[in-house]
Amino acid sequence: MAGGNAPEIKNKKAYFDYEILEKYEAGIELKGTEVKSLREGKANIRDAFVRIENGEAFLFNAYIAPYTHGNLFNHEPTRKRRLLLHKREIKRLAGKVAEKGLTIVPLRIYFNKRGKAKVEIALVKGKKKYDKREAIKRRELEREAQKAMKYYR
Numbered sequence: 001m002a003g004g005n006a007p008e009i010k011n012k013k014a015y016f017d018y019e020i021l022e023k024y025e026a027g028i029e030l031k032g033t034e035v036k037s038l039r040e041g042k043a044n045i046r047d048a049f050v051r052i053e054n055g056e057a058f059l060f061n062a063y064i065a066p067y068t069h070g071n072l073f074n075h076e077p078t079r080k081r082r083l084l085l086h087k088r089e090i091k092r093l094a095g096k097v098a099e100k101g102l103t104i105v106p107l108r109i110y111f112n113k114r115g116k117a118k119v120e121i122a123l124v125k126g127k128k129k130y131d132k133r134e135a136i137k138r139r140e141l142e143r144e145a146q147k148a149m150k151y152y153r
Contacts, residue, residue: 006038006039006041006110006111006115007039007040007041008108008109008110009038009041009043009044009045009108009109009110010045010107010108011045011046011048011105011106011107011108013046014105014106014107014122014124015107016127016132016135017126017127017132018103018105018122018124018125018126018127019124019125019126019127019131020107020122020123020124021102021122021123021124021125022122022123023107023120023121023122023123024085024089024093024120024121024122024123025118025119025120025121026057026083026084026085026118026119026120026121027083027084027085027116027117027118027119028059028081028082028083028084028109028117028118028119029081029082029083029084030064030081030117031075032073033066033067033073033074033075034064034067034075034081035117036067036069037064037065037066037067038064038109038111038117039111040067040068042064042065043062043063043064043065043109044062044063045062045063045106045108045109047061048060048061048062048063048105048106049061049103049104049105049106050083050093050104050105050106050121051104052090052093052094052097052104055087055090055091055094056082056083056090057082057083057085057090057093057104057121058080058081058082058083059080059081059082059083059106059119060080061078062078062081062106062109063077063078064077065077083119083121093123096123097123100125102123102124102125103123103124103125103126104121104122104123104124105121105122105124106119106120106121106122107120107121107122108120
């Protein structure tokens with residue numbers, strides 16, 4: 001069962017709330033029932049964030065629904081999950097978060113071609129309120145332009 005048919009869980013809010021500076025791909029340490037829930041698309045990473053503790057990266061607040069056919073071996077839905085990154089990537093991220101007050105958030109969880117669950121994380125900077133208003137205005141202008149083009153054709 002390759003990654004083609006498994007759904008991708010996205011964090012659309014991150015693109016609106018943050019300015020994305022750098023992206024990284026990380027493996028994620030999961031339990032069996034979590035993988036099955038992810039394959040069913042039953043997860044939410046809207047309020048999730050990444051924190052670095054003792055030289056390891058962890059994903060916090062990511063909700064992966066308990067597996068429907070799971071029994072007493074089912075997982076805790078919002079437990080902290082270890083992210084698998086290279087040491088130098090973790091050190092680099094830790095340095096940037098410490099010195100510049102940046103944050104690390106997950107953008108999406110997906111399955112690669114080999115069927116492994118991966119998390120795309122990003123080093124981000126929070127947007128100010130006026131930046132958000134500008135993004136809304138730009139989106140509405142693009143939508144109106146699309147309508148005009150459709151009408152024109």
